[in-house]
Amino acid sequence: MIRCEELSKSYEEGGGIAGLSLNVAAGEALGVLGPTDAGKSTLVRLLMGFCRPDAGSARIFDQDCFYKRHEIQREVAYAAAQPAIEPRATADSWLRFQAKYHGGYNPEKARRLSERLDIRLTGQARRLGEAGRKKLGLMAALMTDAQVTILDEPFHGLDPMDKNALGDLIRERRGEGKALLITSRVLEEVQRTCSQVAIIRQGRLVLSQPVEALALTRQKVYHITFKDAAQAAAFAAEWETAVEVIGSRALVAIPASPQVLIRTLSKYTVLDLVGGREDSEESFLRFHGDDVV
Amino acid sequence: MIPALFVFELKSLLRRLLGLLVFALVMGLLGVWLYQPEMQAQLRLFSEELPLLTRLLGYGGSANLPVHLMGLQSGFLLPVIFILSAHALSLRLIARPLGDGRMAQRLAAPHRRAAVLMTLFWLLALEALLICLAVLMGQAAGVFIFLGGQADFSALIRLALGLMLSALPVAGGMTWVAAASPGPASARRLGGFLGLLFVGFMMASRLTGWPRWLGYLTPFSLFKGQELITRPGALMLCALGLPLGLLLAGLGAWAFSRRDV
Numbered sequence: 380m381i382r383c384e385e386l387s388k389s390y391e392e393g394g395g396i397a398g399l400s401l402n403v404a405a406g407e408a409l410g411v412l413g414p415t416d417a418g419k420s421t422l423v424r425l426l427m428g429f430c431r432p433d434a435g436s437a438r439i440f441d442q443d444c445f446y447k448r449h450e451i452q453r454e455v456a457y458a459a460a461q462p463a464i465e466p467r468a469t470a471d472s473w474l475r476f477q478a479k480y481h482g483g484y485n486p487e488k489a490r491r492l493s494e495r496l497d498i499r500l501t502g503q504a505r506r507l508g509e510a511g512r513k514k515l516g517l518m519a520a521l522m523t524d525a526q527v528t529i530l531d532e533p534f535h536g537l538d539p540m541d542k543n544a545l546g547d548l549i550r551e552r553r554g555e556g557k558a559l560l561i562t563s564r565v566l567e568e569v570q571r572t573c574s575q576v577a578i579i580r581q582g583r584l585v586l587s588q589p590v591e592a593l594a595l596t597r598q599k600v601y602h603i604t605f606k607d608a609a610q611a612a613a614f615a616a617e618w619e620t621a622v623e624v625i626g627s628r629a630l631v632a633i634p635a636s637p638q639v640l641i642r643t644l645s646k647y648t649v650l651d652l653v654g655g656r657e658d659s660e661e662s663f664l665r666f667h668g669d670d671v672v
Numbered sequence: 673m674i675p676a677l678f679v680f681e682l683k684s685l686l687r688r689l690l691g692l693l694v695f696a697l698v699m700g701l702l703g704v705w706l707y708q709p710e711m712q713a714q715l716r717l718f719s720e721e722l723p724l725l726t727r728l729l730g731y732g733g734s735a736n737l738p739v740h741l742m743g744l745q746s747g748f749l750l751p752v753i754f755i756l757s758a759h760a761l762s763l764r765l766i767a768r769p770l771g772d773g774r775m776a777q778r779l780a781a782p783h784r785r786a787a788v789l790m791t792l793f794w795l796l797a798l799e800a801l802l803i804c805l806a807v808l809m810g811q812a813a814g815v816f817i818f819l820g821g822q823a824d825f826s827a828l829i830r831l832a833l834g835l836m837l838s839a840l841p842v843a844g845g846m847t848w849v850a851a852a853s854p855g856p857a858s859a860r861r862l863g864g865f866l867g868l869l870f871v872g873f874m875m876a877s878r879l880t881g882w883p884r885w886l887g888y889l890t891p892f893s894l895f896k897g898q899e900l901i902t903r904p905g906a907l908m909l910c911a912l913g914l915p916l917g918l919l920l921a922g923l924g925a926w927a928f929s930r931r932d933v
Contacts, residue, residue, distance in 0.1 A: 429776055430932035453782040463773035465684055472683075479676040481781045 385435035410569030462516025466505035700810020766850035767859035786925035796843035841891035844920030
């Protein structure tokens, strides 16, 4: 349903995306992970037809997202990272307008959503607070029956209860055979709600795979204590990659079998060897290095 | 034209419109109040003491009520009000929403960008129409209060309608500026500059020694007040304001459809 091929967009002030390709099929939820300014929002803006790509193509239902945007939008639900809501409008009147404007207002569904997301629909939107406005934007997107849903940082700024409710809603939508694209900075949110994950860094796709496969890409980390610092340094010189030496201790990260490590260590006097698999968050951090905020 | 958007934006404008309409109503009423003999004498005195300013403002005497009102209101005050209100409204409806994300929310819907922009243009046009109607109602009330109901109402209606039609290119131009500017600040600057240019050309063309063709660089050159008072057919020239306004708004829609939001 969603297909990007070699999609690129750059801005004068920097940022954007470069050569990004991804696919989201019906019944799939793709979580696009990345730190601030990684290019997640640019990807969303290109898919929504807000801006024109410099190169490559962004297509939904096999139609160009920029030139056929008004036709695509009939079947696309969208919630911005920071929904812009008329401050004087009441939550209820704004939702009714959104429904009329977009088409397909289901009052019963709206009522159920407001209960699940715990939104008070009376009173002016400006009195709702940031989280309230966020939930209102999400509600406007989720109350439609669109086949494609694009949510920009939907979990950011919500409290844990609301995050759970939203996670359930996303999974339900997936179950209905709809395609979802969700951006996030937090791996756990994507792991809980999405079937696929794409990690982008500085506008480039670093990794794209099913969420379950993420566990297999986690590296094993070994803490090795040598007899002295000289041996640790000699080992580091021999091992070369992904090794950090602190005095007589060395820390090594390896993605595959430890067989080669054991063979190498046999030449040295090893006092202690402790191994373990890095957790998901460490794995995510490895992809992003210092960019994560 | 998207009815849901038109109605929603109109509702959000009600408070602003109400204030503007009360002001226009009072202005129409005051215009007639100034037509009373003692006030006319004061106006004559003022125009004799400051002939340059009077000419700049477009006041041409008080031969009859329509001429008096045309000089007092249509020569300077109403054109400036139209420019200011169109500029402010285009910023409010187009430029600021483009900057704060509300326009992106509008565009995340199955509507062409051109349709969204033209809907907002019609709101600008509606504001111009309502201002004219309020001025006319104020004038009518003034005629009944101060002049016992004796006036050439058809001439007053033609003046109001003619001025409204002449204001449409301003609405179209401001729509274009707001839709094509990279941000709200540049839209404010460019729209303000355009407004100043219109007023400047309009006033300069009235001065002796200055080329009269400068007046044709403003949309208000379509408004021929003297002819409108005497000849209903003069409205045809003002009616050109509608296609001209639509053309300018259409150019704005064209630019808007191609830009990044």
